[in-house]
Amino acid sequence: MTISLLSRILSCTAAAVLAAGAVACAPPEKGDSGGAETESGVKAAEATSAADFGGMDQLVEAAKAEGQLNVIALPPDWANYGAIIKAFSDKYGITVNSAQPDASSQDEINAANQQKGRSTAPDVFDLGQSVALANTAMFAPYKVETFDEIPAAFKDPDGTWVNDYGGYMSIGFDSSKVPPVTGVNDLLKPEYQGKVALNGDPTQAGAAFSGVLMVALSQGGSADDIAPGVEFFRKLKEAGNFLPVDPTPATIESGQTPVVIDWNYTNAAETKKLPSWTVVVPPEHAVAGYYYQAINKDAPHPAAARLWQEFLYSDEGQNLFAEGGVKPVRADTMQADGTLDPAVAAALPVVDGQVTVPTPEQTEKASTYLAENWAAAVG
The missing domain is CATH 3.40.190.10 (Periplasmic binding protein-like II)
Known part of the structure; x- marks a missing residue:
């Protein structure tokens, strides 16, 4: 595109x-x-x-x-x-x-x-x-x-x-520490136990909000229905894969957060310092x-x-x-x-196919749902 x-x-x-x-x-x-x-x-x-x-x-x-x-x-x-x-x-x-x-x-x-x-x-x-x-x-x-x-x-x-x-929502990962991430569902596998981080709290931070939306799309949800995204993170926590840590350059470079859901440009910045850092924008579930x-x-x-x-x-x-x-x-x-x-x-990044951008009304609806359900899902 x-x-x-x-x-x-x-x-x-x-x-x-x-x-x-x-x-x-x-x-x-x-x-x-x-x-x-x-x-x-x-x-x-x-x-x-x-x-x-x-x-x-x-x-x-x-x-x-x-x-x-x-x-x-x-x-x-x-x-x-x-x-x-x-x-x-x-x-x-x-x-x-x-x-x-x-x-x-x-x-x-x-x-x-x-x-x-x-x-x-x-x-x-x-x-x-x-x-x-x-x-x-x-x-x-x-x-x-x-x-x-x-x-x-x-x-x-x-x-x-x-x-x-x-920009676009993406998944960044350290290829020297985890297997290649080919899609959102990979993150539930045992190989990613204690390794997946989301940039922030989706009730307060835009990057995290869009990360949950991207995941929701991968699970059959939409900009009108973010619930499948919240449910996925509940499963991720239950599996022991979700890290309750806000990723930073320091946590990425130290290996503390080897998989990060964040904007493509933030993840891409790490490739300049960590050669093994790889960035993927899920093409079927692109969020901008x-x-x-x-x-x-x-x-x-x-x-x-x-x-x-x-x-x-x-x-x-x-x-x-x-x-x-x-x-x-x-x-x-x-x-x-x-x-x-x-x-x-x-x-600049190119994404082929459909790109989802929530309207203000969809964002308000999703924000309300997150405020009522996120904490219970991820503890």
Whole structure:
């Protein structure tokens, strides 16, 4: 499947799924209540575009004056965020404070609520679909300069949230420690006892949610019926194969989690460090999804938060996402106008056949089922 075909598939529904995080406890410092006033006379926290600052140069000036940006739940190996953070900081001379990179989407929201009014609160969010759509009242509408190039299916019309990057659910495994995984049902075999991990809690993390959905499809379920996926994980736990451990690069490289259900780009990052790590996207049960980018309406650094969005959706930021093995949301437009790095575009994953992306309604229904049944199934 080509990049444009994936976009057409995804645009048939509102796309879905994962990132994560939490900010550590800090003294109750008070952040700026809205930031400096822009050229148009509104507070930085109320600016809905760079034009409110008087243009990009003035936005850059305001962000540099703040000097800092708080991000959360952005692992360096996830979607190339390590390189993205460095590029942003180097370009603008802004210090990026990255908190709890391995936390969940729900943790991001919890941190924003717990640290509201403090200088350490997250400025921006990167969220799975279910958590994002449940918390839109916490987001500040903002339209980046490339907003019109983002397909309508991947953004709120007012810029309250915008999808940033997408990928496919996959199974990663260490071929030096376990037999090749040819499909989901292999994971129930004795050879995988104590070896299978899911990236997070599906009631809180987008990657885990999509992992359960992928498994559900393999068991005869659908985006409307995730129950077979929960039942499979119950059997996996009963067989002693399911690990109650959130996988990380460290657990993968140490051999603690030799089989991991996670996004293809996260699993693929491990192949650069562990030659025996193999990634499989089950072709008959492919699940795809986009993450949601948003600005915290109570961001302590509102100008820097808006400049971060501009950077992520610029040609530079989108190419950096693509280098991380994810499909940036502007990929099709950039490929058409020649601004997407051809070598990077050619390396993006291809899936032939049907791809499932849950709608917001299906995600809400599945989230309710998971909230009521997941803990009982896996203990």
